Amino acid sequence: MFEYCADPDILSTFEWFSCYLTNGKHLLFYKSFGLVLLLLIITAPLAILLGLLAAVGVKSKIFLLRLFSKAYANIVRGIPDIIFFLFIPITIDQLIEFSRHKIKCPEITDSVWQGSDFIVCSAAKLPLNSDPQWIHDIYGFLLAVLSFAIVYGAFAANTFYGAMNSVPPSQIETGKSFGMSRKQLYLSVIFPQMWRYALPGLSNLWMLLIKSTPLLFLLGIQDVVYWARELGGSKTSIFQYPHPDWRVWYFLSLLVFYLLLTKISELILNRLSKKIYIPI
Amino acid sequence: MKKILYTAILLAFIYVPANADTVRMGTEGAYPPYNFINDNGEIDGFERDLGDELCDRAGLDCEWVQNDWDSIIPNLVSGNYDTIIAGMSITAERDEVIDFTQNYLQPDPSAYITTGDGNKAAYIGVVAAQTATIQASHVAESGAILAEFATPDETISALRNGEVEAVMADKSFLAPIVAESNGGLKFIGGDVYIGGGVGMGIRESDSDLKDTFDAAIDSMKADGSLNTLIEKWFGDEASLF
Amino acid sequence: MICETTLDLYALRSIGIGEKLLPKSDITLCEQFVLIGSGIIWNLYFCIIALCLGFMFAIFTAIIRFNRYKYLSKIIDIYVFIFRGSPLFIQFFCAYEIFVLLPKIGFDINLLFTTVTIETSWLTKAWLGAVFVLFLNTTAYSSEIFYGALKSIPKHDIEAADAFGLSTKRKYRKIIIPTMLRNSWSSYTNEAIFLFHATTLVFFSSFPAWRQSGDALYYASYFADKTFNPFIPYPIIAIYFISITLLIILIFKIINVYFTKHLPKDRKKPIKLFANMVR
Structure with missing residues (x-):
């Protein structure tokens, strides 16, 4: 970063730290904070969408849809999120590659599972082997987003279900007496009314989501926890900046980051809930 | 919203290959001097040098992937990368699930x-x-x-x-x-002495790739360049080929 | 049945009783079920101890905050903010690193007939260190739940108690605490479930497993690692967790019935799960 960083062995303490904290590895660490924020911003609307779909599904007239939505909302919440993250991404990945394999290479009749190997033809791989690493990174990230959305969508489903039931029946009756169809009823009465009842639950969900992001590293993503562990570990002189075990400092800085994130979210959400009249 | 969803699903399926010769190399990046993440955030170490040289000799296009140790074999067999080059000792237990190339390091005590x-x-x-x-x-x-x-x-x-x-x-x-x-x-x-030397892990179904790397390791053993690399990273006392 | 021998060997493996070595090859479904189930012992242990201690301290701290003791309630506010505002995962990491740095000393505690030495190094072991972190964590969340419930107790309930001339102690025991618990029971049930789920983080964050004894997730990931097939051990552990989650809900419902048995029918509130998540 700075010109005097060429030979870290002869630097004074201050200069050493200024070089150390701006080396390539640290820049990747700082970027990973952005990754966490990006995950939150993309996952939240997706989880809300899944939650809405499932909540409508629970109230559906079609038996199978109702069963599926109920099973989704209840089973996912009965299992710790960490267990989900350990096998949902690999399941989604294999499902996608399996279907691509069936479509793209119908001529190959061998099973895709041979022993413990999972083999699809090279055209069916996603991303392709020949793709640059950044495409693999984005794909991995999208899998993570999807996994988070699936888990938190189940929580959102329940919030929405509760909120829909809180919409005063008289309003729905009024809508019906106007001759509204089911679809119209949802779009112009239930959904607009429901948000106010759902806001407290959704605020909590957002907090929950923030606090589950350290699990990203389980999904094979180089997130803040990965880099904190990697940077904090003791380094021998094979590295340019040898140092003893500093993990405690890196993790304390993560603690501060998360405290700030939740505090700011809380302030914003409080303002929002003051603006919107929330009936209890 | 629907449109975006359909486009995303469509994209996932119409996406076509460019060139199939890239080999993805999985490593842990936390085991110096075998492999580690250097101060610039790149994968470095003995196995980085070795892997690049092997790919060069085999005429392959190689891409490096970091993966945590505890999931390094599952991610190989499910196809996230094609080789493990992470100081992994050849053992009978692992050999049941994956294949190994010949060892590129002597059995390390x-x-x-x-x-x-x-x-x-x-x-x-x-x-x-x-x-x-x-x-x-x-x-x-x-x-x-x-x-x-x-x-x-x-x-x-x-x-x-x-x-x-x-x-x-x-x-x-x-x-x-x-x-x-x-x-x-x-x-x-x-x-x-446990384990039988360090080799590259490769899916059992991928015998062509195994042969390619075996040949490349052979050629490095023959001209002594492997020994040079071992001495560079492990010092003079390391056992050579 | 073959499974009986496996049950003998591994049912209590997680607490160090039974076969010393874990199965390494030719792993059967039965071995997976038994060992993962054996690991559940740890999850239950973490959850029950942290929950029981946390319950008492949460009531205690909630009352302190309710009464606005100047400095004490400020300190508790900060403590609650730190533990509710950061991920448990990071808390485990930090706590473990700090516990490890503590000087290794032993305190002798004289219990009349025998002396017990309490060592700080115990904190670096999961059985104490992880319980301690989980306890602090659940106390913070429950304290917030109970504090919220205290604030919503109708003024006239307390005034009525005063009018009867109840002493402060009796007022709390007979009126305030029971009302608080009744009003917050659904939220507290959720907290218990979240805490139970959070116990899976212990061996995944920082506490090392000793003698290959760990919780259910430790064994599930052991099997995923040995069989290279995540599609069997993780669904097994999921089944265990769903069943115990249902059990927790049942127990809390029974307690709820006990709490509200004197109320007229229209004022009884069934536990609404996840309706208002406070975690």
């Missing part, structure tokens, strides 16, 4: 280290090892109390903090740590 003052025999105490390594299995079978950690670095910290009485790991990983500890850490007991 494992060793115990302990803190400078202790005179206790390492094998009766509490020994730390990285989860799912041959050393962890060895310690569990030896009758010592095994304490498992996710990364090799954590085992060393645990020893320094007095959590455990000894650490067992590959000797060449421990050697620089002992050398730089100013007498704070020392080897204890003799070398232990």
